[in-house]
Amino acid sequence: MNLITALARFLIFPGLLFAIPAAWFFLWVERKSVALMQGRIGPPFMQPFFDFIKLLGKSTPPRSGVGGLLMKLWPLIAVAAAASAVGLLPVWPSSGGFEGDLILLLALLELPSMCIIAAGFSSRSIFGEIGSAREAALSVSYNVVFLLAIVSIAASQHTFRLEALAQLPASPMHWIGLLAILVCLPAKLHINPFSLPNAEQEIYSGPMTEYAGPELAMWELSHGLEWVAATGLVATLAAPHLTLWWVAAIVFIALSFAVVLLLSAVAAATARLAIDTTVRFYWQCTLIFAVLAISSAIFMRHRS
């Protein structure tokens, strides 16, 4: 990947120019589908855009010192990381990429939640600190399963290169891994039943409690971009290998959309779990599957 293609992927497709409208669209799909499932009409199509513009026009409370600077910085880092993660997704059939870009993608996907943890603590609000502590506990729980699932997929295909992973034929390992990733996604995106860090009304808004105006707009945007990146990762791993670029792009978007609908249905159908139940769920129930997946992947690798 040379500099120009890298910039084109980051800025145009599937990077910022595509990802920001896609992020708003996915946020709208989530709210609208939850509303439809609850028998409501739901927000209009442009709602996330209106919210974003309105938040940009609001004032922020004056903040001084390093703490204030950090509070401005965290949402920007989160947006940059999430947008770069989207830019790394191999949507084109021969879009380049490099050895080990899966590891970079995982790191970039993890950065927004690190920023949320840091943001909650640097806001010095008691609710922010509770939310950050919850986010940290949640992140330790689901990341073990998430990373093991991805490593098992990579190990079964003998590569850490995203494009190669997307092109190889699917194995049974692949589907177990994907299932494990899907189980982790609600926690990664902070939606029900794992909406603990930003538990609305319960601890105000968790780490976001003290954020206002443009900073909050950036958090909303980074949340939307996380949706695009996480569902895009699943779509990349699940999509069949296609040579025509426009068919590949359509399949990618359709699969991402299906994942968003699935996650929204789960969010609408469930209530928030307590933090101990969540941690127990990941460490006791799903870890077994992740360990099974990775051990069988290593076993198959030795046999072949």
Place this chain on the structure above:
Amino acid sequence: MCYSRRRSPWLFHMNGGSCNGCDIELIASLTPRYDAEQLGVRLEGSPRHADILCITGPVTHNAVNAIKTVYGQVCGPKAVVAIGSYPATTNVFIDSRTLDGPLNLHLPVDVFVPGCPPRPDAIIQGVAKAAAILAERAAKKLPANPVVMPLVGPPCNGACCAPTNKETTEVQS
């Protein structure tokens, strides 16, 4: 920007010593039957995120400082909606020694939604009006000028509605 402000009012709900009737009606306006989310209304957990402060209750001594603090925490441009007859007039508790009401002694109220409690559709109408006022004021930098919403729906079978409306107008005039 003006249009976005009108289409995306985020609420923060504050109880200033209310009997919980208006609070229930405010929540009812978000339920499937009334579905205020069609107008972009979202009930926010933190006053920092909100545009419109919805206050219920007759503003008791204990609540008055909290209300002022929360009003200060809402970032501008902002609007205040007084829900029910209590924040407008203190209603049946008028001249009580435990009250510091009505609300407009302490905050610049933009919209009064009368009723005891008001119907959810009246609350939605009031919030939409407040969002329009907020957008217009932010665009033209106008001073606060309170509006009294008309009663919506059939009157509640009792003496509360008619005098409430009259008292509210009196407070305004």
